[in-house]
Amino acid sequence: GEDVEQSLFLSVREGDSSVINCTYTDSSSTYLYWYKQEPGAGLQLLTYIFSNMDMKQDQRLTVLLNKKDKHLSLRIADTQTGDSAIYFCAERTGGGNKLTFGTGTQLKVEL
């Protein structure tokens, strides 16, 4: 079955890089997504990566995908206090558009 795991909490200092990790079990994942959720709000799509890619960079965000180890990471460069939120990874499998979400990682950025 599908199982997506994330560490629950990450604390970094402002200006440092943050790395949020995610592991998944379904090798048939086609797309993998990163979403940001601020308190009381919906999900904001940050970035996504197709399963045949190893890396994708978008401004301060870098996504790394290790398909062999089923490991996905999101690196946020120059982390700011506004980046404090919960970050969810999600995998899309098969031909449908259902997503299986990770447990979420709460990122806290300290001054």
Add this chain to the structure above:
Amino acid sequence: GAVVSQHPSWVICKSGTSVKIECRSLDFQATTMFWYRQFPKQSLMLMATSNEGSKATYEQGVEKDKFLINHASLTLSTLTVTSAHPEDSSFYICSAPFSGTAGNTIYFGEGSWLTVV
């Protein structure tokens, strides 16, 4: 860019009444939409897949008679929580897939907080 909108953002209702939540794709058509539920400090759990012009597909353990889904047009899906009870209080959020030149993305609405008193 593609936007998915939900309404209402917040709703409080009395136990035993029904509540309708709308999910709209604002600048694209969505033959399929998805409804998720999120409890505080937890992840999102898929409730059902809403299919335009046909019946919704429910995930295991989700009561189809309690959570009525209607996808009447290519831009609107509704979730009605019938005979709501306090345990139905939760954050409900919808999503819609969008296929563009950059690939296939899935956008989420802003979510709807339901409190049943």
